[in-house]
Amino acid sequence: MVTNLPSSEVQRKPKDYKSDVHPDWCPGCGDFGIVNAIQQAMAELQLKPSQVLMYSGVGCSSKTPHYINTYGVHTLHGRSLPFATGSHLANPDLQVVVAGGDGDGYGIGAGHFLNAGRRNANLAYIVYDNEVYGLTKGQASPTLKLGVKTKSLPLPNPNEGINPLAIAVSAGYTFVARSYAFDAKHLKETIKRAILHKGMALVDVLQPCPTYNNLRTKDWFAEEVEIGGTKYPRTYHLDEKGYDGKVHNPADEREIEAKKLQALQKVEASEPQIALGVFYEVELPTFLERVKPNIPLLQKYTSCKMPIEDPSTHVPTTDLSAAYAEVLTNTH
Amino acid sequence: MVTNLPSSEVQRKPKDYKSDVHPDWCPGCGDFGIVNAIQQAMAELQLKPSQVLMYSGVGCSSKTPHYINTYGVHTLHGRSLPFATGSHLANPDLQVVVAGGDGDGYGIGAGHFLNAGRRNANLAYIVYDNEVYGLTKGQASPTLKLGVKTKSLPLPNPNEGINPLAIAVSAGYTFVARSYAFDAKHLKETIKRAILHKGMALVDVLQPCPTYNNLRTKDWFAEEVEIGGTKYPRTYHLDEKGYDGKVHNPADEREIEAKKLQALQKVEASEPQIALGVFYEVELPTFLERVKPNIPLLQKYTSCKMPIEDPSTHVPTTDLSAAYAEVLTNTH
Amino acid sequence: MEITNQFSWMIGGPQGTGVDSSATLFIRSCAVAGLNVYGKREYHSNIMGEHSYFQVRVSENPVHSHVDPVHLLATFDDETARIHAHEVVPNGYFLYDANVTKPETLDLHPDVKILALPYSQILEEVSAETGQPLAKLQIMKNTIAVAASLAMTCFEIQYIEKALKGIFTGGKAKLVPLNLKVAEKAYACITQEIKNAFPYRLVAKPDAPAQMIVNGTTAVALGKLKAGCRFQSYYPITPASDESVYLESHPEYGVNVVQCEDEISAVCMAVGASLTGVRASTSSSGPGFGLKAEGLGWAGINEVPVVVFNYQRGGPSTGLPTRHEQGDLLFSLFICHGEYPKIVVAPGDMTECFNDSFNAFNYADQFQTPVIVLCDKALANNTASILPFDETNLRINRGKRASDEYLAELASRPDFNGKYPRFANSEDGVSTRSLPGQENGIYWCTGDEHDVYGHISEDPENRIMMDDKRMRKLELAAKTIPQDEQWKLYGPENADYTVVTWGSTKGPLLDALPILQSDGISINVLQIRLMSPFPAEAVSQILNRAKVRIGVEQNFTGQLAKIVRMETGIKMDHMVSKYTGRPMSETEVVAALREITKQKTEKVVLTYGH
Amino acid sequence: MEITNQFSWMIGGPQGTGVDSSATLFIRSCAVAGLNVYGKREYHSNIMGEHSYFQVRVSENPVHSHVDPVHLLATFDDETARIHAHEVVPNGYFLYDANVTKPETLDLHPDVKILALPYSQILEEVSAETGQPLAKLQIMKNTIAVAASLAMTCFEIQYIEKALKGIFTGGKAKLVPLNLKVAEKAYACITQEIKNAFPYRLVAKPDAPAQMIVNGTTAVALGKLKAGCRFQSYYPITPASDESVYLESHPEYGVNVVQCEDEISAVCMAVGASLTGVRASTSSSGPGFGLKAEGLGWAGINEVPVVVFNYQRGGPSTGLPTRHEQGDLLFSLFICHGEYPKIVVAPGDMTECFNDSFNAFNYADQFQTPVIVLCDKALANNTASILPFDETNLRINRGKRASDEYLAELASRPDFNGKYPRFANSEDGVSTRSLPGQENGIYWCTGDEHDVYGHISEDPENRIMMDDKRMRKLELAAKTIPQDEQWKLYGPENADYTVVTWGSTKGPLLDALPILQSDGISINVLQIRLMSPFPAEAVSQILNRAKVRIGVEQNFTGQLAKIVRMETGIKMDHMVSKYTGRPMSETEVVAALREITKQKTEKVVLTYGH
Numbered sequence A, B: 001m002v003t004n005l006p007s008s009e010v011q012r013k014p015k016d017y018k019s020d021v022h023p024d025w026c027p028g029c030g031d032f033g034i035v036n037a038i039q040q041a042m043a044e045l046q047l048k049p050s051q052v053l054m055y056s057g058v059g060c061s062s063k064t065p066h067y068i069n070t071y072g073v074h075t076l077h078g079r080s081l082p083f084a085t086g087s088h089l090a091n092p093d094l095q096v097v098v099a100g101g102d103g104d105g106y107g108i109g110a111g112h113f114l115n116a117g118r119r120n121a122n123l124a125y126i127v128y129d130n131e132v133y134g135l136t137k138g139q140a141s142p143t144l145k146l147g148v149k150t151k152s153l154p155l156p157n158p159n160e161g162i163n164p165l166a167i168a169v170s171a172g173y174t175f176v177a178r179s180y181a182f183d184a185k186h187l188k189e190t191i192k193r194a195i196l197h198k199g200m201a202l203v204d205v206l207q208p209c210p211t212y213n214n215l216r217t218k219d220w221f222a223e224e225v226e227i228g229g230t231k232y233p234r235t236y237h238l239d240e241k242g243y244d245g246k247v248h249n250p251a252d253e254r255e256i257e258a259k260k261l262q263a264l265q266k267v268e269a270s271e272p273q274i275a276l277g278v279f280y281e282v283e284l285p286t287f288l289e290r291v292k293p294n295i296p297l298l299q300k301y302t303s304c305k306m307p308i309e310d311p312s313t314h315v316p317t318t319d320l321s322a323a324y325a326e327v328l329t330n331t332h
Numbered sequence C, D: 001m002e003i004t005n006q007f008s009w010m011i012g013g014p015q016g017t018g019v020d021s022s023a024t025l026f027i028r029s030c031a032v033a034g035l036n037v038y039g040k041r042e043y044h045s046n047i048m049g050e051h052s053y054f055q056v057r058v059s060e061n062p063v064h065s066h067v068d069p070v071h072l073l074a075t076f077d078d079e080t081a082r083i084h085a086h087e088v089v090p091n092g093y094f095l096y097d098a099n100v101t102k103p104e105t106l107d108l109h110p111d112v113k114i115l116a117l118p119y120s121q122i123l124e125e126v127s128a129e130t131g132q133p134l135a136k137l138q139i140m141k142n143t144i145a146v147a148a149s150l151a152m153t154c155f156e157i158q159y160i161e162k163a164l165k166g167i168f169t170g171g172k173a174k175l176v177p178l179n180l181k182v183a184e185k186a187y188a189c190i191t192q193e194i195k196n197a198f199p200y201r202l203v204a205k206p207d208a209p210a211q212m213i214v215n216g217t218t219a220v221a222l223g224k225l226k227a228g229c230r231f232q233s234y235y236p237i238t239p240a241s242d243e244s245v246y247l248e249s250h251p252e253y254g255v256n257v258v259q260c261e262d263e264i265s266a267v268c269m270a271v272g273a274s275l276t277g278v279r280a281s282t283s284s285s286g287p288g289f290g291l292k293a294e295g296l297g298w299a300g301i302n303e304v305p306v307v308v309f310n311y312q313r314g315g316p317s318t319g320l321p322t323r324h325e326q327g328d329l330l331f332s333l334f335i336c337h338g339e340y341p342k343i344v345v346a347p348g349d350m351t352e353c354f355n356d357s358f359n360a361f362n363y364a365d366q367f368q369t370p371v372i373v374l375c376d377k378a379l380a381n382n383t384a385s386i387l388p389f390d391e392t393n394l395r396i397n398r399g400k401r402a403s404d405e406y407l408a409e410l411a412s413r414p415d416f417n418g419k420y421p422r423f424a425n426s427e428d429g430v431s432t433r434s435l436p437g438q439e440n441g442i443y444w445c446t447g448d449e450h451d452v453y454g455h456i457s458e459d460p461e462n463r464i465m466m467d468d469k470r471m472r473k474l475e476l477a478a479k480t481i482p483q484d485e486q487w488k489l490y491g492p493e494n495a496d497y498t499v500v501t502w503g504s505t506k507g508p509l510l511d512a513l514p515i516l517q518s519d520g521i522s523i524n525v526l527q528i529r530l531m532s533p534f535p536a537e538a539v540s541q542i543l544n545r546a547k548v549r550i551g552v553e554q555n556f557t558g559q560l561a562k563i564v565r566m567e568t569g570i571k572m573d574h575m576v577s578k579y580t581g582r583p584m585s586e587t588e589v590v591a592a593l594r595e596i597t598k599q600k601t602e603k604v605v606l607t608y609g610h
């Protein structure tokens, strides 16, 4: 959900979202495309840089926040979601966007990835999916398919590759999409939608790693595939094929169930072409919306703004008398 | 996969699989039913106790190995799968069975749960699903549904409950089943099939926790549900309704895809009745089968039996000359 | 010969049958009467059925520990009788249910008197009188045991009534008359003859000041609330989760308590929350605390204030998960690879639990670094009656925070480059932090070494500047934290024997001190509260003044003694340890210290208690 | 004045452009010629583009460290020129590419000579002569730089050829003539005049014994293979993963190398594997090592042999992930809540990496407990030419294991109750273990305290027995582990100054020792290899013999010094530290120790190196 709607005063350009740090990715890395798309999406949404908190884990991809001119937090390998969730819950006025690698998110971070679905916090999570652990020199990531041997592997991959989109749908993500690092416009639009989405959004971005993944290269993505004698582009856009992943009436459990199944069917399908787009989308109460009824003060203040002291004397303002009464014995 | 086929000499009874430790679960706990079923399944399969390695995590349910008269390993909270995988890979002649709670497996252990699917190691994993953290006094587990307030919770659950079966299917588990702690025969048969299955098998067992979960009680499971005016039992058996989750030709990718989707459809469906049975089953190469072609010695020996020393002199038998040759400079 | 207001009582039974609530009633009754109480709780890692017990000590004066002898043992199951019968002192009493226990089979001292309580009969009567089904009344065996016990001390029943009213409030108030009826019937069983045979008396002190009855987890939770902690993330674990559950059960204070998927998530979430400015905390015990290593190091290098509690329990691994130990000091001091400043605090009683919990948030904000508070199971689960917390001097210190005006002023300078030097070098090691959302305050965080803006830097000079800056905070903390929050010396300033201790072990030592002094031993007790930065100079001075130094702590290796030696070079001459998972009693400590002073035993290992 | 076989050479360039392969060629050429080599590798946490460099020292005699002065700096990019130009000594040479670097803009000492290498011209010629596309030849700029450098020292080109043949084997052998052609053209550029102007000479020692060229990760992997480690689980991390990748790349030895989903999984999997009897190990660096805390504690209480490597790197947190530090000693010693015996070993050079790696598995089996081996980034990534490993005395010790016969015999006794007392009390702390699959050997494991069969027990007496038993292993280890695997003293037995050090810091100290001795300083170096159990008595004795004690280690807080004081009470009189992420050089160590002996400086912080 966007919390910072366009301000009439300034009109920000993508370059306003560029920091002065030079990206140190390898030439041709798909990460360049993704960061550009994020910056463009932010510009088109006119997000206020000081209200944006860009999170990441650790990996090549996770250097992203340093290249974006907003508050940025480069956390621990696999832990971006819990960190980001903490910031979002304590200050939901911030627009929290999370970026990171597939190893980071689906490997070491898999437990957080799964459990984030249950919470449906208002976060946009962009995963740079290059099928390898880039920064540690190209080991297999959880999305690399079984038996594949990239040039960086001594032996073929003995693990089946997971389908992160299917898992996200089953885990409770309320927005599940796929895009491609060099499909600039589609990626930017998808990221915009993920940011605008109220709830937990996943964008899995197919990302060439020219240095270690010699199989899923930019060229490979540009190749055409043959289906029944005819050639088609490697990727296609779901919405252009009339696919609609959105639940239009979130109160209708049947529609939710049907749309989930449709999404699972689509993401599990072994097509020759790769579908890009939003597979599933539904607006449901977020974590904070769920807890607010139980914690009255949260309806009045965000956690980080709750008054706790007298500003001049610094005397704590929390009145514990009621809590003390439960344990005091002043009844004799 | 069963590695210990019936030996003609002894005929073992369920009681032979009981240890002399008295289970200290609460009266009426579903765990009793599950342990009984495991013991019965072992007896019917005539597993040799010394060839069985029973694993668990930490929780009420994870005390299971102590009650079973086989080698037993009660590990760390959430970590049973990695431990068990290590034992299985190093000694695949053992029958490794893993038991544990839903908090253990789908909460803190979620990352291992997911990634175990990718490996398809030959393990049977039985999850005691009581929707709560029993041993720590009844907090919500990941399977507790949104908004539910068991008597042990101060506030209603703010998290959506996950569907472990859907996730297992998407994650690559090759056997995915559900049973119920007090459906003795069905549970026993399901556990038998999971043990017999070659590959990573999940049995999610619905388990009443009378002490903390006052909603999913034995009585609740015994209640009938009304569908269109007619009353039906709360649970029903998939196979009795003609459901067949098994992939009959594992070489046929289309069949795999179809059966996966069928399973996802079934497990995600919000039915008034609860389906029990095997939702999905396919025989695919296991982790060891996948790595053996690359590691020739593994075809000859299990890891734990590889000779490494001269038994009398204890001189190491590994000949490093070839490895040394790569780094030696004796060419001058 | 009557003994007044010096009473040691024990009740036991299978877990889940109300042992804890009996103890609560007993403790509250005594405290309401103005007496001082300390209750020790022992239970298995089990939900129902295993043996648990509560030992309560009542005293005329404030009391901080239990004693080994039991004056009165109240039982309603046979297991408790078998396990604890031998602990009852001569002239003490043993109460039991004749339906389940045959006292002649027990290991009772011949001078112990026995009394069968008519549990079933009383409940049947009450059932008949009130129409309540008998099954529902079973739990009231507890009330019978408590009331009969108190009756034997000639304790006025009115205080039991008051206690019941304090316990059963709101919707449960209707339980007061029912329980009172049961109590009255139990009272009626205790004849004057029995009372005469029992020398222990509890005499109310109606003018005594009001007391609070708390355990450590509640005291900590209250300290967090007072400090303004409004975000708590946790993952369930014994005995830490009671604290989080307390906060969850008091939503009116506005704390968002998030139950996470694991402890890694819990610490990261607290750190993420803290970055926005909220005071944030997370609590766990050993196994979960260990999973927080990486998050702590990240908070260290990013200078994020965060408060992490570790309630120690019996280790290693799952260990003795519901038992007591002080085994995590070294791990907590050095947790996480690499080097970063951390503040480590160890409260020693319920009042310190409250104060250290409050102070921890000030330390975190002032020094912008993680603060670890080390509690232990005895603090967490034992109960004490104490004077209400003194709030007079509590002040909140949020440390160096950039105001919007300050940031705007910086931004108006011609050399402003659009980013804020959040990690700027500073003399005291602390930089002024901005918060996400503040205009002109944009900065970055990273677990990598970084420049003043928070961007990755591998430059060696920058590295030295940053490492030096961060580590200087320890010097600042050592100077800033008041002396009595660093250490406390009990007893005379100069003494032949100085005992060094920490955490809840202070309790039995404080109680032992006057006894040993009355033996004529010149002795004092040094409690160390601040473990990092360690008050090495003060500790050196104090230990150098003593002739003999004795370390008393509840672990195998003598962890505080190791730290004292590491920091001062001074070795303990003697050690008293206990690692059975059961806390030390006053009785044990007195005996051990007597043995050391008399026989110069190098190391005394204590073992008492089931 | 010619200087023979004392040469310091540096090459640099953007990551991914072949700096490492140039260094490999240079090192191998020298080593093939019988010279001794030590190479220091520095690189950013980046895959391509950031500055990296390799500094190689060549010596007549064995050498264990680098020196600061650079005699010859070879560059082909401008960044390297700008960063390192100032390091070239007077009379040294600076080689560059005139297309990218303007030497007059550099911070070169006026007495440094410069030489532009015709990189493009040579490659164009070769392209023309061989028909190879120019773009494919770019990587051979490295060969030009190496060959030109060696030519200047009058080094015979035949050794370059031999080195090329050693490097390009199998399918790559066709690259030898191509590279040789390039090398010859580079040689041709170095006129006699240039040689005359350059005083440094490399003269082959054809009779020198064959050497191995290894870095620490390879040495460790070889030790593991020799020890019979057949299961390795890991999660990628710099610099540890090179070791696992080495094992993966040598599947012929039968090691099942499993890449896990995280380090928690890695340690648990290794422990699970070890339970079946295979020798199992896992390797990581700080952040990943920290995630192994809980698994280590579990292995400790369940007495499982498992070997865990921690390759230290710059901390805290992600820190300086590709840089050097010895910052994890305290964390490694005390990792995991609670108390359990652990063996902690710290090798100091490549040979010790091999031996300690081999020994670690024996320790693990003999003491049935986790063994932690602490390496560091300098050991891991630096390269040394060393004598081949001496395998003569290597023996495998699997510790106490129950044979099938023994178990059958036990089972035949009338009192056999169907389960095996795997954790039976024993004098030396070690019980005889059975393995799953063995008949009559059934037992249980649990992270809880347990009885002899491995069933949960909260009984206090059992607890004492078990804790005592487990902790006794440390005494056994202290007695069993040979002295020279515990510590080594270099230099005279008695000296005025004793330097205490560990890990790779031994390297520069060993090289500094003769220099300081030739200054007339009475000095020796104590390297501590066994950190737990700590050889307190021996260390005490040695340190008490010295007049002045100096701690030299590469971290902020002086972690070994802290442990020495904790264990012996002895405080270092002086400290030499470095925490820039760059290893100490011989030059720095000599200067620091000279300063301390002359000016009695309390603490010297070293800072040299980019």
Ligand SMILES: Cc1ncc(C[n+]2csc(CCOP(=O)(O)OP(=O)(O)O)c2C)c(N)n1
Pocket: A058, A059, A060, A061, A062, A077, A100, A101, A102, A103, A104, A105, A128, A130, A132, A133, A134, A135, A136, A141, D235, D236, D237, D238, D263, D287, D288, D291, D318
């Ligand atoms: C706990 C921990 N383990 C391992 C590492 C080492 N590490 C750094 S980046 C990385 C993998 C990055 O892969 P991915 O997340 O896919 O990102 P990419 O580099 O491919 O963009 C790993 C394993 C670490 N930093 N922390």
Ligand SMILES: Cc1ncc(C[n+]2csc(CCOP(=O)(O)OP(=O)(O)O)c2C)c(N)n1
Pocket: B058, B059, B060, B061, B062, B076, B077, B100, B101, B102, B103, B104, B105, B128, B130, B132, B133, B134, B135, B136, B141, C235, C236, C237, C238, C263, C287, C288, C291, C318
């Ligand atoms: C790292 C760690 N965190 C927390 C705990 C505390 N703990 C013990 S059991 C348990 C939950 C058990 O719940 P579940 O797995 O659902 O099993 P159940 O008791 O319901 O059978 C927890 C959180 C622990 N032992 N280790």
Ligand code: SF4
Pocket: A024, A025, A026, A028, A029, A030, A031, A060, A061, A130, A134, A135, A208, A209, A210, A211, A212, D047, D048
């Ligand atoms: S290694 Fe791969 S993912 Fe990393 S920067 Fe290079 S191309 Fe990109």
Ligand code: SF4
Pocket: B024, B025, B026, B028, B029, B030, B031, B060, B061, B130, B134, B135, B208, B209, B210, B211, B212, C047, C048
């Ligand atoms: S708490 Fe629940 S799960 Fe645990 S033993 Fe009791 S009934 Fe069973």
Ligand SMILES: [Mg+2]
Pocket: A059, A101, A102, A103, A128, A129, A130, A131, A132, A133, A134, A141
């Ligand atoms: Mg990746």
Ligand SMILES: [Mg+2]
Pocket: B059, B101, B102, B103, B128, B129, B130, B131, B132, B133, B134, B141
């Ligand atoms: Mg559960």
